[in-house]
Amino acid sequence: MYDLKELEAFVSVVKTGSLTVSTRELNLPKSTLSRRIRGLEDNVGQPLLRRESRRITPNEAGRVFYRYSNEILELALQGRSALDELKEEVSGKLILCCHEALVRGWFSELVESFMTRHKDIRVSIQTQSVFPETVDDGACVWLGGCGETTLRLEPLGQLSQGIYGSPGYFARYGVPETPGDLARHAWVDMIGSGDTGAVLQHPRQGSYPLSLPETAFTVDQFVVQGDAIAKGRGLGLMPHWLVERRLEAHPGTFVPCLTEWQGPVLPVSLVYPHGILPRRLRAFIHHVRNVVPPEWWAPDAAQRSRAVPNSGTHHPTH
Structure with a gap:
């Protein structure tokens, strides 16, 4: 097994080409540096350096061994850093942002579990309705x-x-049987989604551009949209997962229709700065990865196949 101090001395001399310069770089007496080089050469069983004029250069064996010496020292440094991280406490303040649709329930629970695990952490939560330009000292979902x-x-x-x-x-106005029927129904829309021309997708029939009625009621938050739909103001596109969470607290408030037609998929992203991140932020990112609902990657088909009430065919006049 090689002595790391001897490897460090050897690498330094190869880089500087001078015992004198290396003594300053390593803050060692020249005699100690020379002793470490000799000890390494004795350990490997052959000379590694040669003196040319006023410069020290590696011989063929030294050039080969220099590459491995660098790798050994780098691995040792990484191992030491990993062990230091285990001893380092997760502390300080995190500013955590979350989209308004996710902040209640899942996000608040993950922050609570993170703070339970790391007692010295302080957290500030900010609800976001607009994508953040920066996320200093934290992250955003x-x-x-x-x-x-x-x-x-x-x-x-x-x-x-x-x-x-x-x-x-549905009891008052009937259930739409085709996407074309939606034009005769009141609609509760998220601001911006109708402007981009939402397209419905069917596994066999392909796509259908959603044409919203002029009387569409628009809101700027998913929770407000859900409240309006639950009160019977109209129909609307909603994420299945969010509906399931609401149904857990308020059973029977939502019913799907046109269940084989799906709206645009909404990505969920974790947003954070580039570069070297503080320990507390890296710990939070790791925690988020471990609590992502599996349905986000494999949506449950059962969410899209609830029974639809068999109602009449009346249409809203509002």
């Missing part, structure tokens, strides 16, 4: 497209969407 950004985006999953209404709405 975002739902939907991000556009161009200088931040690092790590995919966490995706949420599929379907068309939902309330049982009361």
Whole structure:
């Protein structure tokens, strides 16, 4: 087994080409440096350096051994850093942002479990309705497209969407049987989604551009959209996973229709800065990866196949 101090001395002399310069670099007496070089050569069983004029250069064996010496020292440094991380406490303040649709329930629970594990951490949570330009001292969980950004985006999953209404709405106005029927129904839309021309997808029939009625009611938050649909104001595209979470707390408030037609998929991303990250942020990122709902990568088909009430064919006049 090689002595790391001897390897360090050898690598330094090869780099500097001078015992004198290396003594200054390593802050060692010249006699100690020479002794370490001789000890390494005795250990490997052959000379590694040769003196040429006023410069020291590696011989053929030295050139080969220099490459491995560098690798050994780098691995030793990585191992020491890894052990230091185990001893380092996760502490300090994190500023955590989350899209408004995810902040209640899943996100608040993951922050709570993270803080339970790391007692010395302090957290500030900020709800986001607009994609952040920066995320200093923290990270952001975002739902939907991000556009161009200088931040690092790590995919966490995706949420599929379907068309939902309330049982009361369907009882009053009937259930649409084709995408074309939606034009005769009131619609609760998220601001911006209708402007881009949402397209419905069917596994056999292909795509259908969604044409919204002029009387569409628009909101800027998923929770407000859900409240409006639950109260019978109209139909709307909603992420299946978010609907399932609401149904756990308020059973029977939503019912899907046109269950084989799916809306645009919404990506879920973890957003954080590039570069070297502080220990507390790396710990949080690792924690988020471990609590991502499996449905985000493999949406449950059962979410899209709930029974639809068999109602009449009346259409809204509002």
